[in-house]
Amino acid sequence: MTQQEFFAYTQLHPDQVNIWYDTGGPPYTLRAITIPALDFNTPPQDRSRVLSGVQEITVPLSTGESITLKVLSATQVQSPATVLTPVVIYYYYYIVPVTLTTIGNVGIGSGTIVFSPSLDTLEFKDSPYNILEGSLDANRQSSYIMQADRYKIGTLANPTYTGPLNIAELISGSAPKAGVQDSSYTATGWINGRYEGSKTDRIDYLTEPAIAGKTFLGSEFPPGSTQQEIGYLVSSSQVLYKDFFFAGVGDTPGFSALDSKFVLSVSSPTGPTATIIRIDSGNSLTVPPALRAGDLISFEQFSIKEVIRVDSVGVSLTTPPVYNLAVTRGYFGTPQTLNTGYSVYKVDRVQIYNIIQNKLSGVPKGQVLIKETGRIVRLDSLGFVISST
Numbered sequence: 001m002t003q004q005e006f007f008a009y010t011q012l013h014p015d016q017v018n019i020w021y022d023t024g025g026p027p028y029t030l031r032a033i034t035i036p037a038l039d040f041n042t043p044p045q046d047r048s049r050v051l052s053g054v055q056e057i058t059v060p061l062s063t064g065e066s067i068t069l070k071v072l073s074a075t076q077v078q079s080p081a082t083v084l085t086p087v088v089i090y091y092y093y094y095i096v097p098v099t100l101t102t103i104g105n106v107g108i109g110s111g112t113i114v115f116s117p118s119l120d121t122l123e124f125k126d127s128p129y130n131i132l133e134g135s136l137d138a139n140r141q142s143s144y145i146m147q148a149d150r151y152k153i154g155t156l157a158n159p160t161y162t163g164p165l166n167i168a169e170l171i172s173g174s175a176p177k178a179g180v181q182d183s184s185y186t187a188t189g190w191i192n193g194r195y196e197g198s199k200t201d202r203i204d205y206l207t208e209p210a211i212a213g214k215t216f217l218g219s220e221f222p223p224g225s226t227q228q229e230i231g232y233l234v235s236s237s238q239v240l241y242k243d244f245f246f247a248g249v250g251d252t253p254g255f256s257a258l259d260s261k262f263v264l265s266v267s268s269p270t271g272p273t274a275t276i277i278r279i280d281s282g283n284s285l286t287v288p289p290a291l292r293a294g295d296l297i298s299f300e301q302f303s304i305k306e307v308i309r310v311d312s313v314g315v316s317l318t319t320p321p322v323y324n325l326a327v328t329r330g331y332f333g334t335p336q337t338l339n340t341g342y343s344v345y346k347v348d349r350v351q352i353y354n355i356i357q358n359k360l361s362g363v364p365k366g367q368v369l370i371k372e373t374g375r376i377v378r379l380d381s382l383g384f385v386i387s388s389t
Helices: 003-012 123-125 166-170 188-196 227-235
Strands: 020-023 028-036 056-060 067-076 089-100 112-118 140-146 177-180 214-221 242-247 257-262 273-280 296-299 309-315 322-331 343-347 350-358 359-362 366-368 376-379 385-388
Touching: 003 020, 003 028, 003 089, 020 089, 028 056, 028 067, 056 322, 214 350, 227 366, 322 385
Parallel strands: none
Antiparallel strands: 020 028, 028 089, 056 067, 056 112, 067 089, 140 177, 214 242, 214 366, 242 350, 257 273, 257 343, 273 322, 296 309, 296 343, 309 322, 350 359, 366 376, 376 385
16 A cells, blocks of 8 residues: 555544555555544543654554554644535654564554553643753854854965954954853853853852751850850840751760871971871771861860861871871960870861851851850851860
8 A cells, every 4th residue: 555545545534543554465564553633432532632742652463462653753634524524633643664574453442552652742841840841942142252254274365374264253243143052041040050150169158068957046256255255145144046057966066076096196296387297097007097188186185275177188108107187286276285196086077057048158257155055166267166165
């Protein structure tokens, strides 16, 4: 059967499922299928919105198998009206050719056919579930970026010239405008998020990009406030508490340090604020310490009232290895004399934030009174707890 013969046949039988295949087989090659727009319910329902977006059609065969036909194109067709029969609308699908060794019973019930996708595509496209809604298929022309013509190198007048051929138009501003992605958006937030990137970081906002923690009631004080001054305000009920957020260990923010299992291998005097200290494991461990740039450390836990910031970590090829820490001494507290054998403690990273509506904002360097515990914690410039009463 030719294509013209098949189309003429569908015009005579538009209210049934018709499949065009080569009749000279076996084998048989399927090339097209038609499906009426109205189903066989009572009353019949129009399936046009579903049929218009069909991409695959699964048809059961009498042999017990099912074949899936991939749609190449879909066309809505209608049969001619006569005195006895009304107009019937049906869909004509060109499919990727499928070859079968046997056809079996050619009768196919329309109720046994499965469509994919089996949903109202037009309704879906307008719904909030369509992730492509509002997407752009082409770039808009920029209002100021021009297109440089670099199709060829050099000109007859100047063979060594390697710049744009339309350099005169570019200089005068008459060159055609270029199509660029960032011109497809008008909001700065969309342009930066998709193409430009962020010009700020956690140092600017004093906030980590992703964080989890708890809230607590507290009151903020300047770094120069004394414990006696804060205590007087508490006793006279002059303290105003508000919600803060903290990330770190514990139910309430505080200062704590854990033994890193490393010890100071060379004594370190008070020295300058920037120096190198050496630590080792005291045994055959060869793994590097769990320390990184930005960590805070102390010695002998709470007996040495000095917090030291780690600026970088290096290792020497010795047995056992010695780790050279470039540090800033006196990050908090007065630099003390550190003797060989002192245990190295890693200060828990507890950071406190202000809550502004539904956003977090860093707490500047200062002190925070914890209402629940009555403790006063001191913060560095990033809001990390570096001491506690």
